[in-house]
Amino acid sequence: MFSAFEWMMAIRYLRARKREGFVSVITWFSLLGIAIGVATLIIVMSVMNGFRGELMGRILGLNGHVNIYAPIGSMEDYDAKAIVVRGVKGVLSVSPLIEGQVMATATGQARGAVMRGIKSEDLRARPMLAGNIQAGSLDDFGADDTIIIGTEMARRLGVRVSDKITIISPSGQPTAFGTVPRMRAFRVVATFSIGMFEYDSSFAFIPLHSAQVYFQMPDAVSNLEVFVDDTSKTTEIGESIKAAMGEQARVFDWQKTNASFFNAIQVERNVMFLILTLIILVAAFNIISSLIMLVKDKGRDIAILRTMGATRGSIMRIFFIAGASIGVVGTFSGFVLGLWFSLNIESIRQWIQSVTGTELFAAEIYFLSQLPAKVDPMEVLATVLMGLGLSFLATLYPSWRAARLDPAEALRYE
Numbered sequence: 001m002f003s004a005f006e007w008m009m010a011i012r013y014l015r016a017r018k019r020e021g022f023v024s025v026i027t028w029f030s031l032l033g034i035a036i037g038v039a040t041l042i043i044v045m046s047v048m049n050g051f052r053g054e055l056m057g058r059i060l061g062l063n064g065h066v067n068i069y070a071p072i073g074s075m076e077d078y079d080a081k082a083i084v085v086r087g088v089k090g091v092l093s094v095s096p097l098i099e100g101q102v103m104a105t106a107t108g109q110a111r112g113a114v115m116r117g118i119k120s121e122d123l124r125a126r127p128m129l130a131g132n133i134q135a136g137s138l139d140d141f142g143a144d145d146t147i148i149i150g151t152e153m154a155r156r157l158g159v160r161v162s163d164k165i166t167i168i169s170p171s172g173q174p175t176a177f178g179t180v181p182r183m184r185a186f187r188v189v190a191t192f193s194i195g196m197f198e199y200d201s202s203f204a205f206i207p208l209h210s211a212q213v214y215f216q217m218p219d220a221v222s223n224l225e226v227f228v229d230d231t232s233k234t235t236e237i238g239e240s241i242k243a244a245m246g247e248q249a250r251v252f253d254w255q256k257t258n259a260s261f262f263n264a265i266q267v268e269r270n271v272m273f274l275i276l277t278l279i280i281l282v283a284a285f286n287i288i289s290s291l292i293m294l295v296k297d298k299g300r301d302i303a304i305l306r307t308m309g310a311t312r313g314s315i316m317r318i319f320f321i322a323g324a325s326i327g328v329v330g331t332f333s334g335f336v337l338g339l340w341f342s343l344n345i346e347s348i349r350q351w352i353q354s355v356t357g358t359e360l361f362a363a364e365i366y367f368l369s370q371l372p373a374k375v376d377p378m379e380v381l382a383t384v385l386m387g388l389g390l391s392f393l394a395t396l397y398p399s400w401r402a403a404r405l406d407p408a409e410a411l412r413y414e
Helices: 002-013 018-061 076-087 120-124 149-157 197-202 209-216 229-246 261-295 299-307 313-344 345-356 378-404 409-411
Strands: 066-069 091-106 111-120 133-136 144-152 164-175 178-192 204-208 222-229 250-253
Touching: 002 178, 002 313, 018 229, 018 378, 066 229, 076 091, 076 204, 076 229, 091 120, 091 149, 091 209, 111 120, 111 197, 111 209, 133 222, 144 149, 144 164, 144 197, 149 178, 149 204, 178 209, 197 204, 204 209, 209 299, 222 229, 229 250, 261 299, 261 378, 299 313, 313 345, 313 378
Parallel strands: 111 204, 144 178
Antiparallel strands: 066 222, 066 250, 091 111, 091 164, 091 222, 133 178, 144 204, 164 178
8 A cells, every 4th residue: 555665755754854853853742742642541541440440349349239128127037038039030148237337436546437247157258358357367256245347447446356345326225314325345356458448447347146236126137238140230130139029128239329429430530531532632733733844844855756756645645654653653652651550550659659758549538548450451442543543634634735735836935
C-alpha cells in the first residue's frame, strides 16, 4: 500500500534540520501528549477497576449476598427457614445472624461498633475472615463471652488477644430506678484484618448463643445471610427465595443494599474516562498543527516532487505516514508505560511515600489499606485503538492539504 519511496520521504520529514527545529519540538510534544494520555487512561481505568473489585470482594466476602428478614421484628424458627432457603437453586450457604450497634470500651477508650452474633462453624466457613486472622485463633471462638475484633479496633482500644473489652448496648435494661444500659465483658480470642478500614475498625463477632442472650433474642435471630454461587444472579435467586418462603420474609440482595455506592463508583469511572480522553484529543490536535506547519515548511519540496512525477495520492500518503508514525509510537509508548505503572502501582506508591514522607492513600478515606489495580484487557485494547484512531484521523486534513498544493503556486512564492 505504501511504497519504499513514501516511507523514506516521511521519515526524512520527521527528522527536522536546524531551521525546522520548532516543527520538531511540536512533533515531540505531540508524541509525548499521546503517550501520556494513553498511559494515564490505562492507569486510571485499572485503578478504578481494582478499587471496585477490591471493595466488592471484601463487602461480599464479609456480608451475605442476600439477606432475609422477618416481616416484622426478629426471625423465629430460623433453622427451619434456613433449610427451606438451602433448597433453592444457586444457594451455597445460609447463616443465622444477629446484628446490633454497640459501644466497645477498654483501657479508657470507647469506640462505636457493629457486633454480629454468628455460629462458630459459619464463621470458619468464611474465607474472608478465617483466612485473615492476624493474632489468636478461631479454636476458642464459640465459648461464652468470647469475641473477635478487627486489628484497627484492637489498636484503637489498646487491647490484645486474651484481654477483655466491655460491650455497652444502647438498648437499656428496664429497672425500678429507670433504664440501665446493658453491659457485658467479652474476652478477645482473635483479631482479623481484611484490608478494608471500615470493617477492621468497627466490626466485632461473638457466638450466636451469646448474642441471643446479650440482645435478649432467645430462640430468634435478626436475619439470615445467604451466599450464592453467582453474585451476578442474586436478584433472580432472591426472587426464588422469596417465592419459596412465601410471605414469611423480606428479601434484599447486595445489589439493592449497595446500589448507590457502586453506582457512584461507576459514574465516577465513566466521567474520568471522558475527561482523560480529552488529553488524547488535545494531543491529536497537536499532530494536526505540527503537520500543517510541516506542509507549509515543505511547500517547495512538495512542488518539486510533483513536477518529478509524484502523484497527489503519493504526497498524501507521505504525510499520512509521518503523522501516523507519531500516533503509533506515542500510543505504543503510552501502552507500555501505563501497563508497567498499573502492574507495579503499589510498589511505586510505597516508594513515593518513603521519598516524600507523605501518605498518598489513607485507609481512613479510601477504605482500603493498599492501592489496587486491575488491568482489563478489553479496556486497554479500546484505549489503544482510540489513541490510534484519533491519531490517524488527525493526519487526514494535513495530508489532504499537502496533496492539494499547487506546484506552480508553491514555486512562485519561494
